Amino acid sequence: MSVRKKSADPKGVLTGVHYLDGDYAIAEGALAAGCRFFAGYPITPSTETAERFAERIPLVGGVFIQMEDEIASIAALIGASWAGVKSMTVTSGPGFSLMMENIGLACMMEVPIVIANVQRGGPSTGLPTLTGQGDMMQVKWGSHGDYEIIALSPDSPQECFDLTIKAFNLSEMYRVPVFIMTDECVGHMHEKVVIPPAEEIEIIERKWYEGPKDKYLPYQPDVDLVPFMVKAGDGYRFHTTGLTHDQRGYPVINAEAQDWCVRHICDKIRLNADKIIEYKEDETDNAEIVVVSYGITSRVAWKAIQDARKAGIKVGSLRLITVWPFPEKRIEELAGKIKAFVVPEINLGQIKREVERAAKGKAPVYPVSHCGGWVHNPDDILKVIKEAAK
Amino acid sequence: MNEIRFSGFGGQGIIRQGLILGKALSLYDNKFATMTQSFGPEARGSACSSQVVVSDERVLYPYVTKPEILVAMSQEAYEKYEPELREGGTLIIDSDLVRLKPSKRKIKIYSIPSTRFAEEIGNRIYANLVMLGFFAAVTKIVSPEAIKKALPGLVPSRYLDMNIKAFDRGFNYGLEVLEKEAQSKVEKEPKAEKKTAKAKNEGMEK
Numbered sequence: 386m387s388v389r390k391k392s393a394d395p396k397g398v399l400t401g402v403h404y405l406d407g408d409y410a411i412a413e414g415a416l417a418a419g420c421r422f423f424a425g426y427p428i429t430p431s432t433e434t435a436e437r438f439a440e441r442i443p444l445v446g447g448v449f450i451q452m453e454d455e456i457a458s459i460a461a462l463i464g465a466s467w468a469g470v471k472s473m474t475v476t477s478g479p480g481f482s483l484m485m486e487n488i489g490l491a492c493m494m495e496v497p498i499v500i501a502n503v504q505r506g507g508p509s510t511g512l513p514t515l516t517g518q519g520d521m522m523q524v525k526w527g528s529h530g531d532y533e534i535i536a537l538s539p540d541s542p543q544e545c546f547d548l549t550i551k552a553f554n555l556s557e558m559y560r561v562p563v564f565i566m567t568d569e570c571v572g573h574m575h576e577k578v579v580i581p582p583a584e585e586i587e588i589i590e591r592k593w594y595e596g597p598k599d600k601y602l603p604y605q606p607d608v609d610l611v612p613f614m615v616k617a618g619d620g621y622r623f624h625t626t627g628l629t630h631d632q633r634g635y636p637v638i639n640a641e642a643q644d645w646c647v648r649h650i651c652d653k654i655r656l657n658a659d660k661i662i663e664y665k666e667d668e669t670d671n672a673e674i675v676v677v678s679y680g681i682t683s684r685v686a687w688k689a690i691q692d693a694r695k696a697g698i699k700v701g702s703l704r705l706i707t708v709w710p711f712p713e714k715r716i717e718e719l720a721g722k723i724k725a726f727v728v729p730e731i732n733l734g735q736i737k738r739e740v741e742r743a744a745k746g747k748a749p750v751y752p753v754s755h756c757g758g759w760v761h762n763p764d765d766i767l768k769v770i771k772e773a774a775k
Numbered sequence: 776m777n778e779i780r781f782s783g784f785g786g787q788g789i790i791r792q793g794l795i796l797g798k799a800l801s802l803y804d805n806k807f808a809t810m811t812q813s814f815g816p817e818a819r820g821s822a823c824s825s826q827v828v829v830s831d832e833r834v835l836y837p838y839v840t841k842p843e844i845l846v847a848m849s850q851e852a853y854e855k856y857e858p859e860l861r862e863g864g865t866l867i868i869d870s871d872l873v874r875l876k877p878s879k880r881k882i883k884i885y886s887i888p889s890t891r892f893a894e895e896i897g898n899r900i901y902a903n904l905v906m907l908g909f910f911a912a913v914t915k916i917v918s919p920e921a922i923k924k925a926l927p928g929l930v931p932s933r934y935l936d937m938n939i940k941a942f943d944r945g946f947n948y949g950l951e952v953l954e955k956e957a958q959s960k961v962e963k964e965p966k967a968e969k970k971t972a973k974a975k976n977e978g979m980e981k
Binding site for chain 1: 793802807808810811834835836
């Protein structure tokens with residue numbers, strides 16, 4: 386695979402130790418990753434990211450546009466990314482819903498873009514200023530048709546910075562929209578954020594096509610299944626569309642082309658899932674109970690896990706860094722060895738169902754659910770761990 | 776672990792107090808400090824609070840539930856948040872803005888006319904820094920050096936000196952209050968002199 390690795394452009398890297406909230410850390414992560422285009426529409430609790438971009442991106446030679454809405458924001462990102470500029474936007478619940486149509490377009494056109502969703506309580510306008518994790522299934526399935534995306538879930542401002550860089554790298558590598566699924570609590574929480582020197586930040590660039598201008602095929606899969614890109618405006622003739630297309634990018638409206646096209650955009654993620662998936666395990670080896678958690682909830686759950694261990698229960702932790710693609714193989718392996726899973730999350734059981742699906746009935750899954758507006762009290766998670774251990 | 780809540784109304788610099796304290800602790804005092812905030816939809820005049828959880832280890836639960844220290848700079852904030860203050864905790868108020876209600880709770884109370892002091896310095900806008908100085912002196916949770924290092928970037932650079940002046944005013948007043956407190960204890964219990972002096976040196980329980 387001819388992926389290009391290099392270190393970050395120092396211009397965008399605010400090296401040092403800072404006290405930042407998650408929203409600001411996302412903006413700094415993006416600038417460090419080389420993002421030079423932001424298009425968005427402000428919405429609580431994600432607005433601070435946009436504000437930070439508006440202030441910072443002109444200083445590093447980038448462009449900030451406040452668009453007329455979220456649909457147009459994604460359209461602008463698609464155009465900028467095809468022009469060769471790393472691009473991102475940020476939003477929350479209602480804005481995320483509006484983005485769905487063009488997120489599908491980005492998947493179909495195979496455009497690297499990054500979208501942060503600072504989740505708040507939904508549905509609809511819900512709880513603008515209070516936290517939620519209710520968009521975890523929407524990010525996977527929200528646009529129509531079959532497609533695959535990558536979604537990451539940070540638990541702190543530091544991880545907002547780190548995972549935003551990772552999001553850009555994955556997006557460039559796989560020509561796919563990548564999502565940072567954070568939430569209001571992490572977004573508005575201030576903590577220490579260490580930004581390393583530029584040369585210590587690994588940046589992955591998309592694969593640029595360098596062959597003859599008249600031979601470029603925008604959808605011809607390489608050995609890693611990911612096609613090469615060119616910069617629009619550099620003299621390559623190519624076509625790209627949301628319609629089902631062939632390797633040239635031209636519409637072909639029949640079942641055979643549909644099968645090739647849709648399987649291609651799914652397989653490049655599914656068949657590379659093992660390389661993409663990241664999770665952190667702790668004491669799962671001889672655990673009776675495994676707590677599967679992500680984002681802010683995994684932090685609170687860690688307190689419950691420590692308390693449960695003090696009470697003599699063998700509890701392991703599996704913290705999802707990539708929520709999508711989902712580590713189903715690992716969940717199934719664990720399911721065969723343990724007594725039960727416990728899944729705390731700020732929704733009514735979205736990832737709990739995914740754990741259940743992956744566990745294939747080999748271990749029961751206990752949810753610790755609520756509808757949002759607050760983060761779990763660790764004692765509520767502890768109670769369910771104890772119940773599951775009985 | 777310490778849970779601290781600053782409270783008042785929007786426009787008093789309550790969020791800024793939390794930010795400065797959190798930055799000072801986590802960047803210059805080698806602690807873990809997580810700052811969260813809550814405010815009404817109005818930009819100014821509504822109830823407002825910022826919360827800092829301080830620990831020697833990573834903070835897992837980010838919100839304050841039973842604070843050991845409550846700083847109240849408005850009557851509304853005092854009435855709203857005083858009940859959640861932990862038994863044995865510390866209440867710090869602006870004595871001109873908060874009228875204490877009769878209470879049998881075992882809490883330590885410190886008061887300072889922070890807004891008046893700020894006006895004496897030149898502008899009531901510095902009341903939050905006067906209060907933060909007082910807070911640093913009476914609680915000893917944060918070093919004054921760390922706060923001063925944390926200020927650049929969090930207050931406008933041309934007003935940095937004024938903010939430091941305001942902080943010092945509050946800090947020195949805090950030291951005076953502690954001194955008086957120690958003296959009155961000595962007068963009341965002359966035999967317990969050694970013990971009192973020791974308690975004073977150790978400062979607040981952390």
